[in-house]
Amino acid sequence: MKHSAAVCIGLFAVTGVVQPLAAAETYPLRPIRMIVAYPPGGGTDRVGRVMAEELAQQLGQNVVVDNRGGATGNIGSELAARAVPDGYTLLMGNVAPNAVNVSLFKKLGFDPVKSFAPISLVAVTPNILVVHPSVPVKSVSDLLALARAKPGALNFPSAGVGSSSHLAGEMLKSMAKIDMVHIPYKGGGPSLIALISGQVQIMFATLPAAMPHVKSGKVRPVAVTTAKRSLAMPDLPTIAESGVKGYEAATWYGLLAPAGTPRPVINRLHGETVKILAGPTRQRLEAQGFEPDGGTPAAFAAYIKSEIAKWAKVIRDAGIPAE
Secondary structure (H helix, E strand, C coil), rough: HHHHHHHHHHHHHHHHHHHHHHHHHHHCCCCCCECCCCCCCHHHHHHHHHHHHHHHHCCCCCEEECCCHHHHHHHHHHHCCCCCCCCCCCEEEEHHHHHHHHHHHCCCCCCCCEEEEEEEEEEEEEEEEEEECCCCCCCCHHHHHHHHCCCCCCCEEEECCCHHHHHHHHHHHHHHHHCCCEEEEECHHHHHHHHHHHCCCCCEEEHHHHHHHHCCCCEEEECCCCCCCCCCCCCCCCCCCCCCCCCCCCEEEEEEEEECCCCCCCCCCCHHHHHHHCHHHHHHHHCCCCCCCCCCCCHHHHHHHHHHHHHHHHHHHHHHCCC
């Protein structure tokens, strides 16, 4: 009996290991849902649809984009966090719900670290610091000198409180110790129109949105907010190299699964993502102003934690109240 019990326990232990591995080897057996926590048309949706299309080809199953917008990405993210962790529900994450919102909202229906299994950072979009042509600023040093000479005279718009365009400005205010006035608008489009019309002086716009207006001369580019220069505008310096050491702000997009998704499935999805971002899709994303990444799950997990800490400090220093 003891021998039989030992055999049964051994078989159970082996089965417990083999089943997830076998599931990963045959994965996927049915269509996959990719939740995008924003309406169609935005950056997260664009990256999500490109990845869904390519993953479907790589995996041999449909990958259906499910747009669940609302509450700055919180509604769709919570839905993904509560899904069955079997690899058939994925989330195209974004810096807001997956790093910023935990400091902006008193209560979230998910934990940005504990509720998800990171797969890969897919792409980063630089913000670009642009000014109205009437503003006598051609460099970051010019801007800082003007802001210090006239405290509170410069206004910068944003897509809303807590948006990347808002927090990029607050970070510059904090790190450079300058005084600028934030004016929130209902979206990136209206805030960019306000800059073009001269209602505000400077803006931290997303690169894809600002590029046409830079080319037409309606706004003047000053610097990019990322740690490295933009592939799309390599001659434009970063804010960090322009005198504000350590400054880095970007909108990023990454692929995640619900926590508890089997590791072999995570590894499979990461491997496919790396293949996708090494092929023609890379140029496709770069043409739209995105900078592909494809880092490991561990690197993405560490990046999310560092982003949470960074934005928590910016929000705290700016005195932005939690909703």
